[in-house]
Amino acid sequence: MSLRSNVLDLRKRKREVQKGGGDKAIEKQAKMGKLTARERILALLDKNSFHEYDLFVEHSAKDFGMESKVLHGDGVIIGTGTIYNKPVCIFAQDFTVAGGSLGLMHARKITKIMDHALKMRVPLIGINDSGGARIQEGVNSLAGYGEIFFRNTLASGVIPQISVILGPCAGGAVYSPALTDFVFVVENISKMFITGPSVIKSVLGEEISMEELGGARVHAEITGNAHFYAQNELECFDQIKKLISFIPRNNSRKALPYPPKSPQKGRKIEDIVPGDPRIPYDMRDIIKGITDGSDFFEVMEHFAPNIIIGFGRMEGETVGFVANQPMVLAGVLDTDSSDKAARFIRYCDAFNIPIVTLEDLPGYLPGVDQEHAGVIRHGAKILYAYSEATVPKVTVILRKAYGGGYIAMNSRHLRADFVFAWPTAEIAVMGPEGAANIVFRKEIAEAENPEEMRQQKILEYKEKFANPYVAAAQGYIDEVIEPKETRPRILHALKVSENKSVHLPAKKHGVPPF
């Protein structure tokens, strides 16, 4: 054969394998409203940046008639490319090839690209669309999963790991996404569960649809397994690209800065917060009032919305925001919101992203269900995460900062670098209503008109303690600032913290209350 015929032969082979499961399977995939694995990669990465490896890998199974079956690429595509010119490693399971089922060689391809991502210190993106373990390959497919989970864990906190659920991801397979930093789901396409509806029905008699059991909305709102929720795949890819723009490529770098911008004109944060601490407002308006271009990229928007987490930029630099949301459950801390914030704080700390905390909360959510759900150990996570974080940490107290909530929300005592308070801040062991009932119990009980006396004592307590000056007198607050000074003060605080250097006691690792 001549070189030319060799090249033609190569091209022919490539065309054949690139078709994945063939026209019929591709048609079926499209009918389900899904792009193919290859289309997904090409839609997500920069144009012409994708380079594939292991295209000609074949499965090694010999039992159950597998020896005569050809599975192109063994049901997964791996490669490297760029997003906004930043390098990434990527794999995408191909549902058109044997339902994207995971066999030994399929797993080896995935672990190969994972090893590469970790070695090269670049983000890893995994697109999951698989029926699960390839039963015919038995324990080899289990081994494959285990090897993937192990690498997810090793890479955690070193390179960003992103999981995109674009199809079923069931049984043990769910644990790879669960170990990664960010999980993306799409309405009607993503399905995640340990045990599917049919097994649940046969064993337990409970009837539920796949969507209700483990659809995108469920994971975005109820379980907290998903971080980003999109209506369709293209919206999902835009979210991934936006996330990539905010985060550094590995834990030894900072996120690339963007050209600085002012917040949008006309956003006046001093007009947003009502004077009465019992009246809500949308904390996102405050965040957008201080970020560059008023751009705020919210993470886990639908889960535990009583706390807000997400990324924004200030003078071009990425900042992680953690903020109480008075509009939902009065902004209380509870099991879910503590869990949500704690993991985000640890993400920011691992990847050198400064944390800005905006505080306005009445405390922890009361209730038997909360106590029995373990609000003590879940609530402890947020204390642990803030205390352990060594990135620059700035807190602004807008209104309420009561009791345990005050301590938890990046207080001076957990080593916040800078704590500012608005003059409307109320920093106290508890709200005036609760405190008056306890401190003046006797006076109230013995008064001629107890309710009148109660109101009087509440007012008395309010005037004396419900302000920022008691805490400021102790140096727990660094400065009481005017609302309009918020952005310049945070900017300056971050600037002077640029070379922050803190060393925690040497240890193998802590034992956080997971």
Next chain:
Amino acid sequence: MTEEKEYKNLIVQGAIYKTTYTRKFEDRLMWEAPNENLLYSFIPGTIIDIYIKPKDKVKEGETLLLLEAMKMQNQVRMPFDGEIVKIYVKKEDVIPKRHLMIEIKPKILK
């Protein structure tokens, strides 16, 4: 505040806050003190055998019925010395979790 009407009340330490609820918060179950005279299923499954009938006097630890779940035959035992009041299930019944199976009453000490 034009939207004020949509807000609900949340009481934290005596103060009433105007806010919205989450779906999870609204769906939460109110806690009730357990009644130890009512035996509920702790797992969904099938009743495969019943060893007692109403008015039987039963000693603590005696097996009352077999509840098969997850391929395991679980023995439901008497929690204290007492008497069977009423049986709410029959053989072959497939029952969900927290389903009332048997009502009992403790032995009255004389």
